[in-house]
Amino acid sequence: MTMEKYTCKDFPVTGILRIPKKFQVILGLQTGRCVDIAYEEKMIFIRRENPKSFHNKRLISEKGYIKIPKEIIDIANITSEDEYCLYLDDLNKQLVVKI
Numbered sequence: 452m453t454m455e456k457y458t459c460k461d462f463p464v465t466g467i468l469r470i471p472k473k474f475q476v477i478l479g480l481q482t483g484r485c486v487d488i489a490y491e492e493k494m495i496f497i498r499r500e501n502p503k504s505f506h507n508k509r510l511i512s513e514k515g516y517i518k519i520p521k522e523i524i525d526i527a528n529i530t531s532e533d534e535y536c537l538y539l540d541d542l543n544k545q546l547v548v549k550i
Contacts, residue, residue, distance in 0.1 A: 454538040454547060462550070464531045466519040470497070474539050474546060475515055482513050490523045498545035519548075 457471060470480065479499060480486060487506040489496045497517065500508060507520040523529075529550055538547040 453542060454540045457537045457539060459534055459536040462529050462531055462533045462535045466521065466524050467516050468519060468535075468537070468548065470511065470515045470517060470546060471537075472515060475511070477539065477541065478544055478546065480511055482511055482515070485510055486517065488517075488520060488523065490527055493527065493550045495519060495523060495527070495548040495550070496545050497548070498543075 457474070475481070485500040485508045487496075487498050487500050487504050488509055489498075489506045507523065509517050509520065511517055527550060529535075533550055536549045538549065540547050
């Protein structure tokens with residue numbers, strides 16, 4: 452899996468992450484549209500919505516912000532002291548948030 456690293460920051464207390472505009476364009480993520488958010492092994496995956504999936508759904512705000520569901524934050528045991536790195540996984544057409 453080839454991934455382009457974008458940034459590493461402290462995880463925000465609010466759980467709101469910003470998706471860079473260039474990543475939105477590459478992945479076809481549009482403002483006001485839903486995305487699927489899934490969690491596996493200290494990684495959060497954000498990808499275009501699949502209406503048949505049972506993953507958490509969230510809307511992309513006008514400025515590219517997205518709220519990570521509280522359930523995922525709790526399950527992953529994420530705090531504001533944890534650092535996350537945002538990657539573009541172009542091959543699988545998704546964003547990967549590594550904790």
